Amino acid sequence: MFFREKKTSSSPTLQLVESYRTPEGKARQRVVVSLANCRVPDDLRPLVASEVTHRMAGYRRLLDDDPAVELWVKRVLGKIETAGKLPRASRCQARLERRGFERVCVEDIEHEEGVELGPYLVLLQAWKSLELDGVLLRRGLSPEQLATAKASVLNRLMEPVSENELPAWVLTTALGDLLGVRPEGWGEDRFYRISDRLLSRRNELETHLRERERDLFNLDRTILLYDLTNSYFEGGASANALARRSVNSKEKRSDCPLISVGLALDAEGFVLTHKVFRGNVSDCRTLLEAVAALEGVGDGSSRPVVVIDGGMGTKANLEELRRRGYDYVVNGKRQKRVRFAEDFLDRDSFHRVDGRGRSGVDQPVFVRRIGSGDETVVLCRSDGRRDKEDAIQDGAERKLVEGLEKLEARILREDPKLKLHEGPALVNRAVGRLAARTTRASKLYRIEYDHGDRSLAWCRKEQDWNSSRELHGCYHLRSTLELEDQQLWRIYITLTRVEDAFRSMKSELGLRPFHHRLERRCRAHIWITVLAYHLQRWIEHSLKLSGYECTWRSLRRRLQTHCYATIITPTEERLEHHDRKPGRPSGVQRLVYSLLGIDWKDLPVIRKTYKMAQCAKV
Numbered sequence: 001m002f003f004r005e006k007k008t009s010s011s012p013t014l015q016l017v018e019s020y021r022t023p024e025g026k027a028r029q030r031v032v033v034s035l036a037n038c039r040v041p042d043d044l045r046p047l048v049a050s051e052v053t054h055r056m057a058g059y060r061r062l063l064d065d066d067p068a069v070e071l072w073v074k075r076v077l078g079k080i081e082t083a084g085k086l087p088r089a090s091r092c093q094a095r096l097e098r099r100g101f102e103r104v105c106v107e108d109i110e111h112e113e114g115v116e117l118g119p120y121l122v123l124l125q126a127w128k129s130l131e132l133d134g135v136l137l138r139r140g141l142s143p144e145q146l147a148t149a150k151a152s153v154l155n156r157l158m159e160p161v162s163e164n165e166l167p168a169w170v171l172t173t174a175l176g177d178l179l180g181v182r183p184e185g186w187g188e189d190r191f192y193r194i195s196d197r198l199l200s201r202r203n204e205l206e207t208h209l210r211e212r213e214r215d216l217f218n219l220d221r222t223i224l225l226y227d228l229t230n231s232y233f234e235g236g237a238s239a240n241a242l243a244r245r246s247v248n249s250k251e252k253r254s255d256c257p258l259i260s261v262g263l264a265l266d267a268e269g270f271v272l273t274h275k276v277f278r279g280n281v282s283d284c285r286t287l288l289e290a291v292a293a294l295e296g297v298g299d300g301s302s303r304p305v306v307v308i309d310g311g312m313g314t315k316a317n318l319e320e321l322r323r324r325g326y327d328y329v330v331n332g333k334r335q336k337r338v339r340f341a342e343d344f345l346d347r348d349s350f351h352r353v354d355g356r357g358r359s360g361v362d363q364p365v366f367v368r369r370i371g372s373g374d375e376t377v378v379l380c381r382s383d384g385r386r387d388k389e390d391a392i393q394d395g396a397e398r399k400l401v402e403g404l405e406k407l408e409a410r411i412l413r414e415d416p417k418l419k420l421h422e423g424p425a426l427v428n429r430a431v432g433r434l435a436a437r438t439t440r441a442s443k444l445y446r447i448e449y450d451h452g453d454r455s456l457a458w459c460r461k462e463q464d465w466n467s468s469r470e471l472h473g474c475y476h477l478r479s480t481l482e483l484e485d486q487q488l489w490r491i492y493i494t495l496t497r498v499e500d501a502f503r504s505m506k507s508e509l510g511l512r513p514f515h516h517r518l519e520r521r522c523r524a525h526i527w528i529t530v531l532a533y534h535l536q537r538w539i540e541h542s543l544k545l546s547g548y549e550c551t552w553r554s555l556r557r558r559l560q561t562h563c564y565a566t567i568i569t570p571t572e573e574r575l576e577h578h579d580r581k582p583g584r585p586s587g588v589q590r591l592v593y594s595l596l597g598i599d600w601k602d603l604p605v606i607r608k609t610y611k612m613a614q615c616a617k618v
Helices: 042-056 067-082 118-129 132-138 145-158 166-170 177-178 188-200 202-217 287-292 315-323 334-345 383-412 424-435 462-470 484-495 496-507 519-545 551-561 587-595
Strands: 002-006 013-021 029-038 091-094 110-118 223-232 256-265 271-278 303-309 326-331 364-373 376-383 443-450 454-458 473-477 563-570 575-582 607-613
Touching: 002 042, 002 110, 002 484, 029 110, 042 067, 042 383, 067 383, 091 202, 110 118, 118 132, 118 145, 118 177, 118 519, 118 587, 132 145, 145 166, 145 177, 145 188, 145 519, 145 551, 166 364, 188 202, 188 519, 202 271, 223 287, 223 462, 223 496, 256 287, 256 496, 256 519, 271 287, 271 519, 271 575, 287 303, 287 315, 326 484, 334 364, 334 376, 334 473, 376 383, 376 484, 383 424, 383 454, 424 443, 424 484, 484 563, 496 519, 519 551, 519 587, 551 587
Parallel strands: 223 303, 303 326
Antiparallel strands: 002 013, 013 029, 091 607, 110 563, 223 256, 256 271, 326 473, 364 376, 376 473, 443 454, 563 575, 575 607
16 A cells, blocks of 8 residues: 545645556556545655555554554544444454463464565675774764665665665565664655765775775785776766767667776775776776876885786876886787787797696686887787687678678669669778678678679688687787786786676676766766675675685575565464564575674564454554
8 A cells, every 4th residue: 555645626635545456467556545634744654554554454563663653553544444444453463471382273374574584694794894884874874874775785786776666675675674674664765865975975985995805804905907898878868977979888889878987906806996987988098097096005115016908008008107106917909919920829939827727627828928128028828718719700700791692682683772873882881881890800801892793792811811810819918027927927817807897797786777867876876886896795705715615696596595584373372473583594504604704593583472353453
């Protein structure tokens, strides 16, 4: 049930409305009672409607702890009784002393209101260990606002939904039991307001999390990983200054406005900071701003080593990093590896990276160090990367040939859209567009169109194709560090942690797509997702240190069967005991709880007893 205001010619009328389904399964609504001038306060309406629903279902409950709600419940029920629509209660809550042993009706034992518990215990333990409560309470958040903040962040790790859906989602979780709140009265405005407050505390929270995670896990922060991604909007986002279209969409969504997000991590994958940019910003233009925001983040006098991908390693960026005293490791651009073609082909000079390819899990990687001016250059050959590049090029070739065959068929049937009578312009344009979409293959093909003969011909440049194929799986690293080649390779490979972070945020934590219209809402959406990722990294890294490596996705699946539920136990004395308590966890669940320091036996238990009798509702 819910309250709805109906406009009339004189004044608005408040109605109590019930949703139901017809025998055909169609959703309908009906008015339970019209309350006229009974003006239930807006903030109490969800709670009052929830309690009236319980009373109408046959329960009479004690609400001494919330007298305002009880007052309005009695008034509304009085209106319903006057209208002759009030059923009599079948159960009346009573305060009775529990006896040690009672005779119960085993066949009538039931349970209700079961909600998922296990993952929330782990997430709240991560929140507690990171000491986020203290920071937010010191910044003026009330306990109710703190519970709202937890619900907003934890939702990203469980079932990412919009702020409009959050109030309904919270009711299906164990957060009300664990946090000691009644979320029935929460509205979507509450979550919009808390996202604004969390965003306003971002700098303080980010600094606190960096220091707390460093102290908890003894992180040295000698390596700084940085990369950029972007995500797209649902809608035009015309009022958002950050939303820009770009052909450089990481998800091939050049048809949508984008927002770019830069992420700086340490070597263990913990977030140091994040930056939000316009959707059309070039990757290389974001690096120096992100590095400047982390001045002094290292533990000693030396600055961290900056590890970046080739797109950010422009000449200007690398010179500026050296000027500021930063060492770097950067992947050389793929187009420039041809300079080392002869070195790559000398396979006998390469040696295998220790631990790679021997267990049968990882593909082998071979490295070789050469000198190149004031930088150290390490050549790398990877069987796994070779297979990937082969597949990409084969796919591009397949698309190119299929596209050319379709274009040839259109030419032969003189497709009017090509306007062949006007000249070859549209055909050449179609060939150019197709080549631009398949550059991995089209640059190795010779394509010719003879307008006089209406013939389109193409052939592969076999020599260039074979030369390109020989360099697949080859890449080179550039660095200012004087380290062994295997050490430099291991430093660079940690950059995959940023890719893992982006993948997790986009797929599991709901970073994409953006539905918000305002810029600050988008920034808050990103910040809440980053906060959720902090919790995820705490969980995964804590378990890894305990010898139990597990991703958050698989851990959530293992814990989701541990639930909270209300056990209903009827007795011979016509009493009905309602025990709201957690279930008994399985062996795997108990192991996870013990590794993370969670005492599941100390969870809240609520006990209520009802007399099975016909008694008045009010």
